[in-house]
Amino acid sequence: MSRFPDYFNIWHKTGVYALRLSAGSVLFFLMLPILVIIPLSFNSQPYFTFTEGMLSFDASAYSLRWYNAILENPNWILAIRNSFIIGFFATIVATTLGTVAAVGLASPDMPFKRVITALLLSPMIVPLIIIAAGMFFFYTRFNLVGTFPGLIIAHAALGVPFVIVTVTATLSGFDRSLYNAGLSLGANPLRVFKDVVLPLIRPGVISGGLFAFVTSFDEVVLVLFLAGPDQRTIPRQMFSGLREQINPTILAVATLLVFVSICLLVSLELLRRRSERLRGV
């Protein structure tokens, strides 16, 4: 805690304490629901509340019971597998298309830049339920409803805007004379892209990809509309789990998802530092 400047009177100090209190409570209420599920997922009883044993730190009140339950339930295994398959392919498609789009939009002689950007970013703004309904009717014609390709394409469309935003951000720091330098040294445009542009915007591409993956991973509205029983994903399974079988398995899955998210966030942060180091020229 820093000492207050000498000119502070009682009102200044009250103001500072009030600010700290409100900022602290915002953080507390943001984090609490997430933190609370972690100990609860180790509950040995099928309850969503802290038992007396848990509160007195009795070892027998904790168990890995609900984590076992995930492994024993074929529905959960299928959901986890589907989530990763759909997430993986949607990420690949979204990252490729998004990066190419961002590079194209960054070119100074791209016509209709604003209109195209707005169109490509629209999945971020248009309410999901509208996209889902539209896709449902559209995909029916192509027999894509209830198939993996259908879901992958749908999730890729949701992920593309994130990739465009992050790659555009890294490209804004990209010095165009590097591209010209590559050409003047005798490399053709594709080669310059591969050897010079891509390595320098890689942090943006990867973080965009991670965002796309997370988007696909926790998306439930499109899945409700487009997925058949074979394409159930983790969020879809949690959704039905909440309604059909009330037990802490959901909490165990949620805890696992929290850890996946933490891993992704940490890798994002490491990437950000790496790109800063590269740019610190």
Next chain:
Amino acid sequence: MDVSPTQFLRFVDVKKSYDQKELVVKGFSLDVAKGEFITLLGPSGSGKTTILMLLAGFESVTGGDIQIDGIPVTRTAPYKRNIGMVFQNYALFPHMTVAENLAYPLKVRNMARSEIVQRVDEYLGLVELEGYGKRHPGQLSGGQRQRVALARALIFEPSLVLMDEPLGALDKKLREQMQLEITRLHRRLAFTVIYVTHDQTEALTMSDRVAVFNDGVVQQCASPDELYERPSNAFVADFIGENNLIPGEISAVAGEEVRVAVAGGQEVVAQAADIREVGGGCIVSVRPEKMFIKPSDHAYDNEITAKFIVRHYVGDFIRYYFELSDGSEITIKVLNDLAAPKFDEGQHAKLIWQAGDCFAFRTM
């Protein structure tokens, strides 16, 4: 086709417009000899960098032709032109080491690995950066980065090297050092250089010829001494070095000499630069170091009276400011010795100079 050695690089009436309305470069023509060091000098926005972009192929010409060794290159892709380029901000690839940066142009030309290593070492030595190969550009000083950029533009042995204000980001001392370095490499490797700068000292010290640019047109293209001693129009006289520009009226023309009436009807004799007939306004230019204050033992053809304003002590010389009766200012540089005169403010003095040291130009 047989190509004259003085026409290694040719610009033939090159025009460039970015918006299809206004021309940034208005009919640029220039022949460059093999091995020549040509500088394009001009204020910012004069179109000199655009010329470089057209030559490198990053921009396409609106009209006219550019030929290298007799072959038109305006339809050749930039990566096939084989022209080395040094960029203003170095443009080194930050994710590659110095050695990888130098190796890049050789790698894309599919040179053998062992040969690449050897060539990279040779060029690191050439720019005196032995042992720096494993560093990243971010770990080098400005001067060192500029050397790497230079080596990278030369390593694939292009016959033509373009430099776009390469020393603009360096401080004065480093800049002078790098000027020497570039001149040394140019003498040794005998490549042709097109150099762009807005720094006239740089242009005058390094180049074989300087093309002075303004408003998309070449005002004069000549050797540094001719540019300084015999400017061909008022813009060049004003832009290159320091000059006193005195407005006047032409009263007589006799061959290469003209008589001009300046401030209050005093007549002076000047060389006709671009003036052919009597009448109309003109500008008489005299360099501050070619003017003297009477009494002086220098010979003279012209003498005018002016009012003393102030003198500034610079060190090795003293700068005097005078004013003519029409308000135009005159600066004189006098060597700092015992003979340097002293005046009171408002005192009148006689200023003298030779007709051969002054030129009359049409008013811009």
